[in-house]
Amino acid sequence: MSGENLLIPGGTILVVDYGGQYAHLIARRLRELGVLAVITPYTRVGDADLSKYSAIVLSGSHRSVLETDPDVLESARRILSNSGIPVLGVCFGHQLIAKTLGGVVEKGCGEYGRVVVKLVERDELFNGWEGEEYVWMSHGDCVSKPPPGSRVLAVSENGVTAALKIELKGRVVYTVQFHPEVSHTVKGLALLDNFARLAGVERKWVRNTYYALVEAELEKYRGVEGPVIAAVSGGVDSTVAAAVARKVLGDRVIPVLVDHGLFREGEVEEVVEKLSATGLKPLVLDERERFLSRLEGVVDCEERRRIIGEEFAKVFDQVMEAEGARLFVQGTTYPDIVESGGTVVADRIKSHHNVAGLPSWFREKYLVAEPLKHLYKDEVREVARMLGVPGYFVERHPFPGPGLAVRVIGVFTREKLEVCRRASAIVEQVLRRHGLLDKVWQAFAVVGDDKWVGVKGDARRVGYVVIVRIVESSDAMTADYFKPPYSVLDEVSREITRSIEDVTMVAYAVTTKPPSTIEPC
Numbered sequence: 290m291s292g293e294n295l296l297i298p299g300g301t302i303l304v305v306d307y308g309g310q311y312a313h314l315i316a317r318r319l320r321e322l323g324v325l326a327v328i329t330p331y332t333r334v335g336d337a338d339l340s341k342y343s344a345i346v347l348s349g350s351h352r353s354v355l356e357t358d359p360d361v362l363e364s365a366r367r368i369l370s371n372s373g374i375p376v377l378g379v380c381f382g383h384q385l386i387a388k389t390l391g392g393v394v395e396k397g398c399g400e401y402g403r404v405v406v407k408l409v410e411r412d413e414l415f416n417g418w419e420g421e422e423y424v425w426m427s428h429g430d431c432v433s434k435p436p437p438g439s440r441v442l443a444v445s446e447n448g449v450t451a452a453l454k455i456e457l458k459g460r461v462v463y464t465v466q467f468h469p470e471v472s473h474t475v476k477g478l479a480l481l482d483n484f485a486r487l488a489g490v491e492r493k494w495v496r497n498t499y500y501a502l503v504e505a506e507l508e509k510y511r512g513v514e515g516p517v518i519a520a521v522s523g524g525v526d527s528t529v530a531a532a533v534a535r536k537v538l539g540d541r542v543i544p545v546l547v548d549h550g551l552f553r554e555g556e557v558e559e560v561v562e563k564l565s566a567t568g569l570k571p572l573v574l575d576e577r578e579r580f581l582s583r584l585e586g587v588v589d590c591e592e593r594r595r596i597i598g599e600e601f602a603k604v605f606d607q608v609m610e611a612e613g614a615r616l617f618v619q620g621t622t623y624p625d626i627v628e629s630g631g632t633v634v635a636d637r638i639k640s641h642h643n644v645a646g647l648p649s650w651f652r653e654k655y656l657v658a659e660p661l662k663h664l665y666k667d668e669v670r671e672v673a674r675m676l677g678v679p680g681y682f683v684e685r686h687p688f689p690g691p692g693l694a695v696r697v698i699g700v701f702t703r704e705k706l707e708v709c710r711r712a713s714a715i716v717e718q719v720l721r722r723h724g725l726l727d728k729v730w731q732a733f734a735v736v737g738d739d740k741w742v743g744v745k746g747d748a749r750r751v752g753y754v755v756i757v758r759i760v761e762s763s764d765a766m767t768a769d770y771f772k773p774p775y776s777v778l779d780e781v782s783r784e785i786t787r788s789i790e791d792v793t794m795v796a797y798a799v800t801t802k803p804p805s806t807i808e809p810c
């Protein structure tokens with residue numbers, strides 16, 4: 290929820306978006322603390338009435354302050370000189386403030402993922418923190434010389450300035466190199482809470498309005514006549530979107546599931562059965578050949594995502610035409626948009642098929658309703674519980690729209706797809722057997738073009754390398770790799786190499802997000 294049109298006097302923080310992946314997440318965390326946050330791109334700071342806000346947070350960015358445009362510097366100067374309100378700079382925001390106030394920023398001091406920071410001076414901003422804490426970093430530049438008059442509050446284990454305090458014309462400016470807004474920064478929420486308190490921000494946001502917001506998004510289309518097509522995949526997002534559409538728009542909502550041949554083992558049958566039990570029995574379109582024949586041989590994953598988006602649009606166009614529908618509902622969430630570079634200033638990480646991958650002609654021809662587009666998955670899950678959606682959907686692991694196509698690295702072939710499907714099923718089975726599947730965010734197998742010489746039954750066998758990826762996360766914006774007992778990894782490895790002839794090596798992925806992402810491509 291970005292809350293652009295809302296404003297609570299005395300209780301609103303302005304988040305200035307410089308394009309970082311987590312800008313929106315800052316607003317979301319502040320909501321958890323009862324504070325409304327309004328997001329604005331830095332390009333609009335010049336027009337904003339800053340005096341309406343109780344505090345300002347400067348977000349991260351994919352860009353470097355060393356190569357940035359004059360608008361960026363101008364926005365920082367305006368915030369620091371014109372407004373008498375407290376400021377918090379995060380990552381790029383930290384570097385930008387330091388540079389604007391006369392400090393020095395340098396390249397080549399990157400830190401990614403989990404890092405320890407040490408507090409070197411006690412300050413109320415760090416109330417509740419021990420002397421050393423784990424934080425999450427994602428930066429390439431750093432502040433090598435703090436601005437005159439600033440105090441260094443924390444330093445990372447790599448010697449990087451991690452937090453600054455600057456007294457500026459009677460109000461306080463804090464800056465942090467790490468990301469307090471991501472769930473993996475252990476005491477991040479406490480820091481934001483401290484900042485809101487120090488800034489005197491009132492807590493007036495009530496955390497029960499998600500459902501009303503989702504419904505309001507569909508209310509807009511009540512007047513659109515005729516059947517409505519709701520794209521469902523069996524994931525929690527599309528199930529919630531279709532369920533709310535049914536509630537607001539009635540029986541004319543037709544759930545449609547496209548079988549693109551990229552689902553997991555037995556998934557289509559299982560999902561159809563579970564959806565039918567909730568009254569959302571989908572129309573299933575078997576389009577496996579259409580998708581697989583176009584994907585075969587394609588190396589570039591972004592190209593595959595584009596093809597999938599294009600084919601999805603063609604299939605849905607046919608159904609919409611056949612049913613005489615004008616309105617299309619899909620379960621797009623906020624991370625789908627930000628990762629697709631779909632905000633004014635963010636970088637494109639991956640083109641989610643339903644956002645960047647959906648061709649513009651489709652949006653021109655039909656009305657597209659995306660009632661969850663302001664929410665994160667855990668917020669969607671909350672709405673699902675309020676709606677009484679069965680636990681099967683609420684607790685399901687996320688599964689990407691382009692399915693197993695984004696888990697095959699290198700040349701896409703049907704053979705690798707089958708290896709990936711089988712190996713993923715084994716990963717899930719073993720974790721389920723040990724009661725671990727429900728404890729993790731996602732667990733799956735990946736296969737690429739690399740081969741490993743093996744010896745099976747005393748004969749040389751050159752087989753695939755399967756990479757197993759199991760991660761913990763709460764919103765997919767950051768992730769840590771899961772640490773299962775070796776005995777469980779051993780079981781996964783033995784079952785994969787025993788039951789899939791063409792696999793001779795199983796590897797485990799031990800990189801966090803960032804610097805990695807969850808899916809391989």
Ligand SMILES: Nc1ncnc2c1ncn2[C@@H]1O[C@H](COP(=O)(O)OP(=O)(O)OP(=O)(O)O)[C@@H](O)[C@H]1O
Pocket residue numbers: 519520521522523524525526527528530545546547548549618619620621625643686687688689690691
């Ligand atoms: N195979 C499919 N058939 C029909 N619609 C689909 C299919 N895959 C994805 N979609 C549509 O695209 C949207 C985005 O896909 P995505 O995989 O992110 O969502 P999801 O499957 O609903 O949820 P989750 O992220 O929990 O898996 C879905 O909400 C759904 O509307």
Ligand SMILES: O=c1[nH]c(=O)c2[nH+]cn([C@@H]3O[C@H](COP(=O)(O)O)[C@@H](O)[C@H]3O)c2[nH]1
Pocket residue numbers: 594625628638639640641642687688689690691695731765802805806807808809
């Ligand atoms: O609907 C989707 N369409 C996609 O194109 C897509 N790509 C990644 N994902 C899921 O999003 C989360 C973050 O993924 P990454 O760390 O790989 O970017 C993870 O939970 C991924 O499974 C997708 N979901």
Ligand SMILES: NC(=O)CC[C@H](N)C(=O)O
Pocket residue numbers: 309348349350351352353354379380381382427428429430431
């Ligand atoms: N996450 C960020 O804000 C990164 C800032 C900047 N792009 C850097 O790499 O240092």
Ligand SMILES: [Mg+2]
Pocket residue numbers: 524526622625687688689690
């Ligand atoms: Mg999704």
